[in-house]
Amino acid sequence: MDEQIMRRRVYGADHDDPDPGPRPGHAYVELVGGPLDGLLLDVTGWTETRRREGAAxxxxxxxxxxxxxxxxxxxxxxxxxxxxxxxxx
Incomplete structure (x- = not known):
């Protein structure tokens, strides 16, 4: 996994988690703009249809x-x- 991605925080990680970054073997997308800008969203196991729907x-x-x-x-x-x-x- 890219070193820059490894240093990023994953959406939903606890604020006191000592390792809030991505996990090996998982797939992520970057959230761009809005209140969650810069976080990574774990989309591991999402189908293409699910990914096209986006997320709330x-x-x-x-x-x-x-x-x-x-x-x-x-x-x-x-x-x-x-x-x-x-x-x-």
């Missing part, structure tokens, strides 16, 4: 605060990145 990710730092979600979808032509599409309650 829980976050407390989005527009709607605790309980809100940040919407991310795949970037056209770049399967390694999901772009921020907005927030939802």
């Amino acid at each position: 990710l829980h976050t407390e730092i989005g527009r709607y605060g605790p309980g809100g979600r940040a919407l991310y979808g795949p970037r056209d032509g770049d399967p390694e990145r999901f772009d921020w599409e907005g927030d939802t309650p």
Whole structure:
């Protein structure tokens, strides 16, 4: 796995986790823009259809605060990145 990716934080990792980075053998996409910018999302085992659907990710730092979600979808032509599409309650 690329050294730069290995130093990144994975979405959902506990804040007190001594190793919040990616795990060997897992597949990740980078979240770009919005409240989760720069985090990695573990998409291990996701089908192509599932990846095309994107993700609604829980976050407390989005527009709607605790309980809100940040919407991310795949970037056209770049399967390694999901772009921020907005927030939802």
